[in-house]
Amino acid sequence: NSTRVLAKFDHLSTFNRYLSETGVIKEVDSRSSITLFIPPNAVLDPVIASVGANNLLVIADILRYHCVLQYLEIKEIRSMTNATGIVLATLYQTTGKPTGEYGFVNVSVSHGGLIHLGVPGAASNATVVKNVTQHPYDMSYMELDHPLMPMDLGIDQGAAPSVNNLTAALKAKGNFNTFLGLLASTGVDKSLRSMSAVTLLAPDDDAFKALPPNALAELSQAQKIALLQFHAIATYFTMGSLRSVATPLPTVASSRIGGFELNVSTAGGKGVSFVTGLNRADVTDTELDTPPVAVYAVNRVLLPPEIFALAPAGAPGPALSVAPSLAPELSPAPTPGPSSSPSPSPSPSPSPSPESAPSPSP
Known part of the structure; x- marks a missing residue:
């Protein structure tokens, strides 16, 4: 204390x-x-x-x-x-x-x-x-x-818009059905709404279609929860602040079990991308930006190396798999509080780097 x-x-x-x-x-x-x-x-x-x-x-x-x-x-x-x-x-x-x-x-x-x-x-x-x-x-x-x-x-915090607006913005667009379905089936949508502020990275339906077959089916319920929480940051970020913030950023999953951090990249122009160690997702649109909530569409499902592993180029078998040594059985998700950088602890090193790793998506 x-x-x-x-x-x-x-x-x-x-x-x-x-x-x-x-x-x-x-x-x-x-x-x-x-x-x-x-x-x-x-x-x-x-x-x-x-x-x-x-x-x-x-x-x-x-x-x-x-x-x-x-x-x-x-x-x-x-x-x-x-x-x-x-x-x-x-x-x-x-x-x-x-x-x-x-x-x-x-x-x-x-x-x-x-x-x-x-x-x-x-x-x-x-x-x-x-x-x-x-x-x-x-x-x-x-x-x-x-x-x-x-x-x-001196601004009254009670006057801030509700985090309940978070999923409503995605429902209105009509092309985030898979992501919304997973949020609902795991209960992560309810835990996100209990937070005081959040930045959500939402893969669209095409991003989920680009995953290798059975990539999600092989995950336990607890691993699905961690994957979804990996797409949420317990701090409100504008697009401008993302371009200058120090990384890696902890995610909501970080506050539960450590690891699960995201790097932010602005290389190649004014856009913002998130890099996991296994793949990279670009922000394609701002779906909601009303403090204390921001929702950004991304073109790929972010793959945490704590759960997934990429097969070496040319190796037989699936390109993407659940890595047993990197995917411990996680406890059921509690209602998350704001997260911050986890205590440094030995964490598995992803095989390929973000730049050289073969992308599991087109």
């Missing part, structure tokens, strides 16, 4: 106290990995006073903006970015309230090795002072010299 960890540091007590008072601590502790950038009392107290100590809705969003949805260490940050920076999703983004990239934070490293954070597109306004403590590879805590202030503060 993060509040117990931070209780050891008196100079961070304001941040720690409001984690509990706003209820944000439940969102933080539901994550499999997360990094908290914490301003000390001396600089956070004036901000709390300016918005009102009882204005818990706004304070909650300020705290969420200090929570990055992946485990980070100072050495890792310095190796993955530079003075230009990278854009990382925060817990504030999962609410669906921020517009544009305001739910993301830009993390950059100056020539002197200092780590800076700020709103994307604006000057950085906070610097990492030091490590506080880490619990590899789940929770990381770092101290900032100034608070981060997200945009669009």
